[in-house]
Amino acid sequence: xxxxxxxxxxxxxxxxxxxxxxxxxxxxxxxxxxxxxxxxxxxxxxxxxxxxxxxxxxxxxxxxxxxxxxxxxxxxxxxxxxxxxxxxxxxxxxxxxxxxxxxxxxxxxxxxxxxxxxxxxxxxxxxxxxxxxxxxxxxxxxxxxxxxxxxxxxxxxxxxxxxxxxxxxxxxxxxxxxxxxxxxxxxxxxxxxxxxxxxxxxxxxxxxxxxxxxxxxxxxxxxxxxxxxxxxxxxxxxxxxxxxxxxxxxxxxxxxxxxxxxxxxxxxxxxxxxxxxxxxxxxxxxxxxxxxxxxxxxxxxxxxxxxxxxxxxxxxxxxxxxxxxxxxxxxxxxxxxxxxxxxxxxxxxxxxxxxxxxxxxxxxxxxxxxxxxxxxxxxxxxxxxxxxxxxxxxxxxxxxxxxxxxxxxxxxxxxxxxxxxxxxxxxxxxxxxxxxxxxxxxxxxxxxxxxxxxxxxxxxxxxxxxxxxxxxxxxxxxxxxxxxxxxxxxxxxxxx
Numbered sequence: 154x155x156x157x158x159x160x161x162x163x164x165x166x167x168x169x170x171x172x173x174x175x176x177x178x179x180x181x182x183x184x185x186x187x188x189x190x191x192x193x194x195x196x197x198x199x200x201x202x203x204x205x206x207x208x209x210x211x212x213x214x215x216x217x218x219x220x221x222x223x224x225x226x227x228x229x230x231x232x233x234x235x236x237x238x239x240x241x242x243x244x245x246x247x248x249x250x251x252x253x254x255x256x257x258x259x260x261x262x263x264x265x266x267x268x269x270x271x272x273x274x275x276x277x278x279x280x281x282x283x284x285x286x287x288x289x290x291x292x293x294x295x296x297x298x299x300x301x302x303x304x305x306x307x308x309x310x311x312x313x314x315x316x317x318x319x320x321x322x323x324x325x326x327x328x329x330x331x332x333x334x335x336x337x338x339x340x341x342x343x344x345x346x347x348x349x350x351x352x353x354x355x356x357x358x359x360x361x362x363x364x365x366x367x368x369x370x371x372x373x374x375x376x377x378x379x380x381x382x383x384x385x386x387x388x389x390x391x392x393x394x395x396x397x398x399x400x401x402x403x404x405x406x407x408x409x410x411x412x413x414x415x416x417x418x419x420x421x422x423x424x425x426x427x428x429x430x431x432x433x434x435x436x437x438x439x440x441x442x443x444x445x446x447x448x449x450x451x452x453x454x455x456x457x458x459x460x461x462x463x464x465x466x467x468x469x470x471x472x473x474x475x476x477x478x479x480x481x482x483x484x485x486x487x488x489x490x491x492x493x494x495x496x497x498x499x500x501x502x503x504x505x506x507x508x509x510x511x512x513x514x515x516x517x518x519x520x521x522x523x524x525x526x527x528x529x530x531x532x533x534x535x536x537x538x539x540x541x542x543x544x545x546x547x548x549x550x551x552x553x554x555x556x557x558x559x560x561x562x563x564x565x566x567x568x569x570x571x572x573x574x575x576x577x578x579x580x581x582x583x584x585x586x587x588x589x590x591x592x593x594x595x596x597x598x599x600x601x602x603x604x605x606x607x608x609x610x611x612x613x614x615x616x617x618x619x620x621x622x623x624x625x626x627x628x629x630x631x632x633x634x635x636x637x638x639x640x641x642x643x644x645x646x647x648x649x
Contacts, residue, residue, distance in 0.1 A: 154248070154288035154306055156281040156327070158319045161262060161273075161312040163189065168259035170225045170247045173198070173205040174232060174266070182262035182312070186224055190217040194226060206230055207239065210250050225250045225259075232268035238560050240276040244283030244311075245626035251306045258308040265314060277313035278322035284309050285330045286626040291341040325455040329640055332451025333633035339443035340618060340631035344419035344436045349386070349394040349467035352418055352439060356396040356446050356465065362453035369395040374506075381485035382506040385499040386468035388423060388476025395507065396442070398449045398463040402456060403649055409460035410647050411517035412449075412639060413507050415500040415524035416442030416467035423470045423496030424478055437631065438500070440618035441523035442467060444635035451640050458649040464511045466503040470496070482581045486510060487603055492581040500526045501599045502585060508603045518647070519548050519608040522600065523635050524615075529592030531616040538564040539634065540613035542597035548608050555641040560626075561634050563612060566594060573598045 163169070163185055171183035177198050179187060187194035193216045197203075203211045209228030216224055227246055229235055240263065251259050263280050265273040290304060313319035339347065339355060353368045360366050371392050374383055379395070386393035396416070399409070420438040421427060427435070437443075442465035449463040477483075481493045483502070487509045491502065504522050511520055530540040539556075541563040543549035549565055556563040572594045575587030583602065587595030597611045617634040620627065627633070 154285055155308045156285055156323065157308070157310050158277060158281070158313050158316040158323065159310050160316055161264065161314050163262070164260045166221060168223045168225070168251060168254070168256040169221050170227060170251070170259060170261040172227050172229050172243065172263060175205045175228065175230050177203065177205045180264040180266070182264050183226060189220065193217050194224065198226070204228065207234070207242070210246065212250060212254055214254070223254055223256065225254070229266065232266050235266045235269035235271065237271050237275065237279045238558065240271060240279035241283035241286070242625040244280035245287035247280070248284040248287040248306060248309070249623070252304045255305050257305050259306065260310045260312060262312040273314040274318035275322050277311045277319040278326055281309065281311045281323050282326040282330060283626045285327070286333060287628070289334055289337055289628060291338065291630060328454030329451045329637065331454050332447040332640070333636045335450050336443045336447030336633040336636050337631035339446060340437040340440050342436070347436070347439070348391045348418045348469055349416070350392065352416060352442065352467050353394045353396045356398055356449070359398060359446070359450055359453060362450065363400070364449055364453050365399040365401065367397040369397065377510065378484065378486045379506040379510070380483040381491055381502045382466050382468065384477045384481065384483040384493065385417070385423075385470055385502050388473040389469035389471040391469045394467040395510070396465040396467060398446070400449055400453050400457065400461045402452070402458050403460040407460050408518045409462045409515055410643060411462040411464065411511050411515055411520045412445045413504060413511055413520060413522040414442035414445035414463070414465040415439070415504055415522070415526065416465045417500055417503065418467060418469050420470045420497070420499065421472055423476050423499065424472050425495045425497040426472055427497060434619065437619050438525050439467070440525045440614055444523045444614070444633070444639070447633060447636045448639050451636060452643065457643060459643055459647050461643065462511065462515050462517060464507050466507040468503055470499050485603070489583065489602065490581040492578040492584040494584050495586045498586045498596070500524045501596050504600055505603045508600065509605070512605050512607045517607065519545070519610070520604060521552070521610045521612065521639065523612045525618050526613045527593045527596050527615055530613040533566075533593060534564055534616055536616045536620065538562045539617050540593050541565045541610060542568055542594070542613070543610040544568070544601060544604065545608040545610070548610050551642055551646055552610055552638070555645065556638045559637040559641050561617070561638040563638070566597070568594065568597060568601065
């Protein structure tokens with residue numbers, strides 16, 4: 154969907170989106186529409202349950218004498234709650250309402266909100282961003298579809314007090330949307346299409362934006378001693394890969410920030426095989442790597458003034474005559490040995506070598522890894538927050554604040570020696586699983602053994618990578634959770 158910006162004025166025709174506050178108070182553009190329609194908007198509000206809350210919507214088809222095809226009135230809630238995220242959600246809700254009504258193009262008029270936390274131009278840009286995010290659709294494999302199920306909205310013009318300022322504010326958001334869309338695409342692709350080689354190729358495509366990309370194959374990883382990562386993929390006919398991306402937008406001697414993603418392109422569980430029911434969901438077990446690739450696209454697209462490294466360990470976890478067995482002992486790149494008691498606890502084995510490689514080669518300011526790592530985090534936090542684990546309070550606080558600001562919330566979980574002792578092995582330096590309890594925590598403790606005291610955070614995104622219901626700025630399916638959070642973190646704290 155194309156987004157453009159114009160003056161804050163009523164269009165002559167077409168579809169129109171205007172707003173009201175909690176209590177039903179119409180903003181200036183909604184008042185102007187109501188006046189032009191001889192009070193039709195106010196009468197419609199009085200005859201409905203519309204109260205101006207953040208989820209309220211009212212559609213007036215061909216009101217008055219038909220000057221406009223339809224008028225959509227959306228609630229914004231209380232002025233004090235109107236911030237960037239609220240504006241973003243308003244744009245997404247507008248796109249949903251317009252598509253539901255069959256509109257092909259529309260004007261969205263978001264007037265300044267007295268008492269709000271965000272100005273007119275920035276609010277307009279955020280509304281356009283939200284509308285674009287909500288327009289996403291993964292439909293490349295649909296050959297037949299009923300016309301009434303296809304989205305119709307192709308263009309949205311956002312009216313702003315200062316169209317030029319809104320346009321400028323929207324540019325980096327537009328690049329951010331590109332990154333989110335790439336991540337959603339990657340996690341949505343079927344596993345016969347998205348496997349280590351093809352996922353690595355998605356990272357290689359970022360060279361067009363100025364990202365430096367390397368792809369290590371199994372020989373190179375074997376030479377580096379990555380027995381932990383390679384063990385996971387040894388049962389697959391697909392060769393494992395390590396994708397390394399660098400965006401150099403900062404100073405030549407500036408330490409980079411680093412992001413590491415779990416890229417298990419399909420996870421059967423290996424010899425410790427998963428139940429058949431729901432195993433198709435494991436196409437998005439590469440969600441962490443998808444976020445890292447999407448983030449690198451967003452940073453490069455908006456020319457971020459920082460040095461950033463993205464590393465993704467890409468494997469396919471399959472059962473076969475060559476697959477890793479429960480009881481195998483592998484040697485990681487760090488030299489530490491791991492007794493593999495459960496081959497379905499494979500993501501941490503991939504990340505162990507990817508984390509060590511990253512800190513050893515790049516000496517980053519911090520490392521953040523992302524992984525659909527444990528089902529236990531879904532039991533603990535459901536589908537509303539990702540799990541946040543960290544060895545650094547400042548980094549953890551910054552991640553949590555960035556997540557809250559963009560609506561991608563991270564809830565900090567504990568670490569400690571008592572949990573770490575659960576990984577003690579009688580046969581190796583550690584085992585790859587703890588006990589029955591605290592599964593997400595012991596997984597994080599495992600990862601911490603491979604960060605070598607670098608400031609580090611682990612985001613367990615198992616519960617938030619995929620959604621079974623629509624959200625204001627994301628249709629059900631791949632969410633792209635993490636791209637906005639990390640882009641915000643970098644923009645606020647780590648750019649020149």
